[in-house]
Amino acid sequence: MTDSKQVKPGVAASLTTLNVVVAGTGKVGAEFLRLLASQQQRFAGQIRLNLCAILNSRQALLSDTIESQAWSSAFSDAKPYQQANLVAYLAALPSPKVLIDITPSQDFARLYPAFIAAGCHLISANKQGVTLPGAEYQQILQALVRSGLRWLSNTTVGAGIPVQRVMQELLQSGDQIREVSGVFSGTLSWLLCQYDGTTAFSELVLQAQQLGYTEPDPRDDLSGKDVQRKLLVLARELGAELELADIELEPLLPAGLADGDLAGFWQQRQQLDLMLAEAYAKATAENKVLRYAASLCLVDGQVQAGVRLVAVDNKAPLAALAPCDNIFVITSDWYQQNPLVLKGPGAGLLVTAGGLHADLAELVKSVR
Ligand SMILES: NC(=O)c1ccc[n+]([C@@H]2O[C@H](COP(=O)([O-])OP(=O)(O)OC[C@H]3O[C@@H](n4cnc5c(N)ncnc54)[C@H](OP(=O)(O)O)[C@@H]3O)[C@@H](O)[C@H]2O)c1
Structure with missing residues (x-):
């Protein structure tokens, strides 16, 4: 019987895979995705950052593995975005998993409880989630504590300034x-x-x-x-x-x-x-x-x-x-x-996308 943790000689020890879902393909989202390939390389040997979904307000590409260098051409195969499909897809993804919200949408931020229920850590550039009415915000915090999940939102203020x-x-x-x-x-x-x-x-x-x-x-x-x-x-x-x-x-x-x-x-x-x-x-x-x-x-x-x-x-x-x-x-x-x-x-595509990668690097410390 083969132990799933057993490693053949010459093959890297089995690494944790962090499934990465990117919501928002606008100015910052595109810059985040542009930087992702080099971050995947940088973390190779420590963790596998697996890009497995990209979406915007119109379309969603939900796919086991998306080549981050070629995300834009892969995204041409995206299907119409449907909230229920996204939530079901997230729930079925193996943990650990993170949803990175690079949209400006309050409606999207209101889905955080569903994303947490599906087992996702959250990283937000979108200020709407962290500024929801107090009761909703507290519910999100409580759900995170119950699920042992993290929410990083450093780029919501001052872009990449930590x-x-x-x-x-x-x-x-x-x-x-x-x-x-x-x-x-x-x-x-x-x-x-x-x-x-x-x-x-x-x-x-x-x-x-x-x-x-x-x-x-x-x-x-x-x-x-x-x-x-x-x-x-x-x-x-x-x-x-x-x-x-x-x-x-x-x-x-x-x-x-x-x-x-x-x-x-x-x-x-x-x-x-x-x-x-x-x-x-x-x-x-x-x-x-x-x-x-x-x-x-x-x-x-x-x-x-x-x-x-x-x-x-x-x-x-x-x-x-x-x-x-x-x-x-x-x-x-x-x-x-x-x-x-x-x-x-306090703004700018590279510093904001860089700040999102800093949040991702912080998350990696706790999941690898
Ligand atoms: N620009 C900066 O320097 C900076 C700095 C710090 C933080 N931020 C924050 O980063 C976020 C993104 O900024 P941006 O400049 O990249 O904005 P953007 O260019 O307008 O892009 C926004 C993206 O979000 C998608 N989107 C909007 N509503 C959505 C929804 N309900 N569901 C799914 N996707 C949705 C849009 O979809 P479509 O493509 O279909 O329209 C688009 O792809 C914002 O929250 C912004 O405040 C930006």
């Missing part, structure tokens, strides 16, 4: 985090680093739009809602039971410009220009710079969280920022007078 990982390491080591503040939007970082009062702010918004830095409607960036969502992710990472609405939000938009059609917004852009010109003049007179900042304070079990335009001292950590960069300033028992600062690109 902010959640560093926070977890401090907490697991016995430190207490008191405050997290920073600039979490690459677009708003670019706009406020460029703005020096000589060009109308709305002209810079137009430039940012032409450079592809903004959402199609730039008010989606100026609303601050994405920054609010990212602050919720970090608050929950610290164990704070917050909802999105608990985070105060002051948009980088005058009241009245947030609603209505885009053409109307551009017609009234002078109001935005005036708002920024006034704030800039006041800040400059006080030797300060403008930043669109998020801040979270934890004092005696109370949480204060807000997102707003602020004027910061030009020697403060938030002032020393390259356009587009994100910055995270962590104050803790161990980092009191001189906070821990993480800074770097």
Whole structure:
């Protein structure tokens, strides 16, 4: 009788296979898949990373083994995507298995309980899962604990900057985090680093739009809602039971410009220009710079969280920022007078796909 663990001479010892399912074939998903072949090689000898499903909102390729270098041509054989087929396929896959969510979809994130029930670890670039209403989020956490599965979501804030990982390491080591503040939007970082009062702010918004830095409607960036969502992710990472609405939000938009059609917004852009010109003049007179900042304070079990335009001292950590960069300033028992600062690109295909691979490498440590 042959022992399945017995190895013939010259053949590598039997390796664990980690089945990898990739949801989302857009900009970041394609970059993740492009990097996968070299990661498979890098891990060869430690674990077999087996790409066995790729899907987007329209199509799904559910196949035992997909050559990662040739994923794009293999995907031309994909069938129409059906949620029930995906869940049944995941349930039948041998463990360990991981579903990597590189979609922006809340509907897809709401399927996490089904993916966990099918035995999948989760890796998310999609912020929607980690910011679901508290009750749903807690149910996901409880299901993960019951199943002994992991959920890594480092790229949901700051792209590849390992902010959640560093926070977890401090907490697991016995430190207490008191405050997290920073600039979490690459677009708003670019706009406020460029703005020096000589060009109308709305002209810079137009430039940012032409450079592809903004959402199609730039008010989606100026609303601050994405920054609010990212602050919720970090608050929950610290164990704070917050909802999105608990985070105060002051948009980088005058009241009245947030609603209505885009053409109307551009017609009234002078109001935005005036708002920024006034704030800039006041800040400059006080030797300060403008930043669109998020801040979270934890004092005696109370949480204060807000997102707003602020004027910061030009020697403060938030002032020393390259356009587009994100910055995270962590104050803790161990980092009191001189906070821990993480800074770097907060968006970008390579750094985000790289951050997803860092999450995958972290998962590999616990399953191989
Ligand atoms: N871009 C960055 O720098 C960056 C940084 C950090 C995090 N992220 C996050 O990464 C995720 C992906 O970003 P991206 O720029 O790659 O977006 P994208 O180019 O718009 O691609 C999104 C992909 O998700 C698929 N999708 C959408 N809804 C789906 C659903 N309900 N079920 C299955 N698939 C669905 C889309 O399918 P179709 O192809 O059929 O449309 C598409 O393939 C987002 O959550 C984003 O916030 C991005």
